[in-house]
Structures are given as C-alpha cells and as structure tokens.
Amino acid sequence: GENVEQHPSTLSVQEGDSAVIKCTYSDSASNYFPWYKQELGKGPQLIIDIRSNVGEKKDQRIAVTLNKTAKHFSLHITETQPEDSAVYFCAATPYNNNDMRFGAGTRLTVKP
Amino acid sequence: DGGITQSPKYLFRKEGQNVTLSCEQNLNHDAMYWYRQDPGQGLRLIYYSQIVNDFQKGDIAEGYSVSREKKESFPLTVTSAQKNPTAFYLCASSTDGQKPYEQYFGPGTRLTVT
Numbered sequence: 002g003e004n005v006e007q008h009p010s011t012l013s014v015q016e017g018d019s020a021v022i023k024c025t026y027s028d029s030a031s032n033y034f035p036w037y038k039q040e041l042g043k044g045p046q047l048i049i050d051i052r053s054n055v056g057e058k059k060d061q062r063i064a065v066t067l068n069k070t071a072k073h074f075s076l077h078i079t080e081t082q083p084e085d086s087a088v089y090f091c092a093a094t095p096y097n098n099n100d101m102r103f104g105a106g107t108r109l110t111v112k113p
Numbered sequence: 114d115g116g117i118t119q120s121p122k123y124l125f126r127k128e129g130q131n132v133t134l135s136c137e138q139n140l141n142h143d144a145m146y147w148y149r150q151d152p153g154q155g156l157r158l159i160y161y162s163q164i165v166n167d168f169q170k171g172d173i174a175e176g177y178s179v180s181r182e183k184k185e186s187f188p189l190t191v192t193s194a195q196k197n198p199t200a201f202y203l204c205a206s207s208t209d210g211q212k213p214y215e216q217y218f219g220p221g222t223r224l225t226v227t
Binding site for chain 1: 117119153154155156157158203205215216217218219220221
C-alpha cells in the first residue's frame with residue numbers, strides 16, 4: 002500500500018519568510034495529492050490539491066509542486082503570516098479516497 | 114449552513130464501556146469516513162462507507178464498529194475491545210467514494226478513556 006513521509010515535523014519561520022514542507026510517496030499509482038491545514042482543536046481543512054496531470058498549482062500565497070518521477074510533492078507558503086501557524090498534512094491516494102494515506106504532519110510556527 | 118458536525122467535542126469514559134461518537138453531514142455526500150489521530154501521527158482510517166447500508170474496514174478497524182442507516186449519519190462505536198481508545202476522532206465526507214475528491218472534515222471528538 003501507499004506510504005507517505007513528511008518533513009520536517011516542525012518548522013519555525015519569521016513572519017514574511019517562505020515555508021516549504023515536503024512529502025514523498027511510495028505508490029506510483031497515486032494520482033491525487035491534497036494538503037490540509039489543521040488548527041488547534043479543529044478538523045483539517047483542505048487548502049490546496051494537485052492531480053498527477055499537472056506539475057504545479059498556485060493559489061495566492063500557497064503553491065504545490067509535484068514531481069511524479071521522483072515521487073515527491075511540496076507545499077510552498079510565501080509571505081507567511083502568524084495566522085498560517087498550524088499543523089499541515091499532506092496526503093496521497095492512488096485510486097479513490099478510500100486509500101488516502103496521510104503524512105505525519107508538520108507543525109508550522111510563524112513568529113511575528 | 115452546510116457542513117459536518119461531530120458531537121460531543123469532548124468525551125470521557127471508563128475502561129470497559131462502549132461509547133458511540135456521532136457524525137452528521139448535510140452536504141448530500143455519498144461517502145463518509147472515520148479517522149483516528151494520535152499525537153505526532155497522520156490520520157489513520159478506521160472505517161469508510163461509500164453508500165447507505167454499506168461500509169468497509171480501514172487499516173485499524175479492530176475494536177470499532179459503524180453503521181450507515183441514513184445518508185446523513187455515520188456513527189462510530191468504540192468498543193471495550195479497542196486496546197488504546199484514547200485519541201482524537203475525525204469524521205469526513207466526500208462527494209463520491211469512487212473518485213479522489215476533496216474530503217470535508219468535522220471538528221473532531223476527543224475521547225479519553227481512563
């Protein structure tokens with residue numbers, strides 16, 4: 002089955018700097034890669050996703066890149082703000098949501 | 114106001130007791146899921162249901178049971194057979210369980226068993 006590894010487990014940046022979180026996956030059949038943001042005591046919220054037919058997707062300050070050959074994808078947050086502080090999860094799924102596998106999460110702290 | 118609701122937010126039980134966690138959605142989604150979240154770990158799938166009256170085991174189904182009698186509801190029972198039940202439980206739903214669509218998550222229930 003799919004195995005997703007996520008790095009780093011914690012990340013601290015200064016407000017205004019960029020943050021990058023990386024994930025690798027094992028199943029070459031995976032074709033959907035979402036990123037979720039989880040604030041303390043709440044459920045995860047989808048912030049961006051990418052499908053295997055594109056290499057990059059951008060939404061304002063957030064972007065995701067995908068390298069299918071190397072089986073890794075990354076989340077990029079530019080001009081970070083204190084409200085970006087949260088735990089971020091990557092996930093990958095080969096055929097359908099029933100097989101979605103999550104990374105262990107990255108706790109991002111943005112210092113004002 | 115559409116979304117997924119989970120109740121209660123916090124739940125305390127004594128060891129040996131069964132407990133049922135509620136999950137309701139008004140998004141008209143076909144598929145629903147239960148995940149368990151432990152500190153420092155990703156979400157792990159307990160059970161999922163693609164359609165009413167049908168559900169399948171996920172990776173860690175032992176000690177749990179579910180039902181899907183209505184499209185809107187997918188309750189999870191944590192039985193006394195679950196060896197480490199203390200965790201944060203998340204319910205999710207998606208439009209179609211056959212395709213990789215976005216999953217919408219509820220706010221979660223934190224279960225503590227002593």
